[in-house]
Amino acid sequence: METVQPSADRTARIRARYAKLVAVTMFLTFDLIMFGAFVRLTDSGLGCPDWPGCYGKASPIGALHDIHAAAAAMPEGPVTLSKAWIEMVHRYAGTLLGILIIAIVVMAWRHRKALAQSPWLATVILPAVCLQGAFGAWTVTHLLMPAVVTAHLLGGISLLALLTWLSARQTVLPDIPGEAGRWWGYAAFGLALLYTQLALGGWVSTNYAALACMDFPTCHGQWVPEMDFHGGYSILRALGELPSGEIISQSALTAIHWTHRNFAFVVLVYLGWLALKLRRYDGLRGPSHALLAMLGVQLLTGLTSIFLQWPIVIAVLHNGGAAVLTVLCVTLLVRLSRVRRAPDYRARAF
Structure with missing residues (x-):
């Protein structure tokens, strides 16, 4: 052309x-x-x-x-x-x-x-x-x-x-100190953790397991309730069924919910820590502060979904919050990658 x-x-x-x-x-x-x-x-x-x-x-x-x-x-x-x-x-x-x-x-x-x-x-x-x-x-x-x-x-x-x-x-790339480029790997790992949590959350939603545990922080009054991970995480099966064709059990739904709930705290801690580290750099401060705020909002909507028995508005906002977290993590990763590609990156970083 x-x-x-x-x-x-x-x-x-x-x-x-x-x-x-x-x-x-x-x-x-x-x-x-x-x-x-x-x-x-x-x-x-x-x-x-x-x-x-x-x-x-x-x-x-x-x-x-x-x-x-x-x-x-x-x-x-x-x-x-x-x-x-x-x-x-x-x-x-x-x-x-x-x-x-x-x-x-x-x-x-x-x-x-x-x-x-x-x-x-x-x-x-x-x-x-x-x-x-x-x-x-x-x-x-x-x-x-x-x-x-x-x-x-x-x-x-x-x-x-x-x-x-x-x-x-x-x-236009904001003026970011070269030393910030060393956090690229941490940001990439954070995005991978977030994607894992998104997959777990999607599995909760598509299996209608959001109300499998109605109490918090325990589940059915226990820290580790009875769970069927094999049934819950059998991939090739119809909605509401096990691979055998039997109706999916409550223990399988509990496994789906419990895993998503507890992995959320891993993601929350890691991304929160990463945002605190990156907010000290010019050019990364805005998305880092937004990431911290959205982590709080996502935790709030997740807990509210449990306590209010999964109202549609809150559940939709929880999905939207996951999308915003993705945008913020990708934004940080792109900015860090552009710093790493700068010709004088190594001289500025080291």
Whole structure:
């Protein structure tokens, strides 16, 4: 693709438009993660039991007869008009996200000279969103299989992380002391811990195990209650079942909840310690303080979910908090990696 060296003014306009496009796409991805949690928590994942349409129609309006028939046949079932709309709005927003990411990729290649950066990071995001769409379809066709739904959640978080990385490349690097680069490995490990906790939290949500322990800090009045880890963490199984086809036991749900709850304190302590260490550096102070604040908010929403028996608003906020933590950890990691790549990094650090 032939490109023409743009003027300084045109270069500035292209960079500004590209930065805004990435920021809007990143915001929509965050909204989709929040709305996806709402879809799960309202049991709307099968509101339209086919894909990509709703009973073969583009919207629930055209599928009213089928929706009413399904609701009449199973009044307590997964299909109602409201659930169908919730599910389809989520799909419409996902389609819009895909269109925006295509626009990002086209712009990244067409204006790569003006943007003065490789277009490959933007390009990687395109197959990532396509895979995310596939997991969205499999979520329906596999009848909310926990492994598929959890993968769909982690895919959304991964998209947000990639867009955060891309967005960070559009900003001017704050003046960060070279010695801060030595914390890159610690930040990478912190992000890995966070992803592990996100996977554990997704497993709690997709197995509806949030209320498996109704007391705190103990669980069923015990520090280590009776638990079935083998059943709880059997990956290839249907929703609410064990691999044998039996109904999942309370002890298996307890294992899922207990693991997520206790690993949360590992993540809380580690990321809290890391934020305290990084906040002393200029250029890292803002995201470090935000990370400390969000850790407190996430702890509060997690405990409130238990004490108030998992209200939808609090549960959605808890999912949103996890997404914000991801954005902050990726932001810190990107800033530290850019310091490490600076030509005079070793001279400044040592």
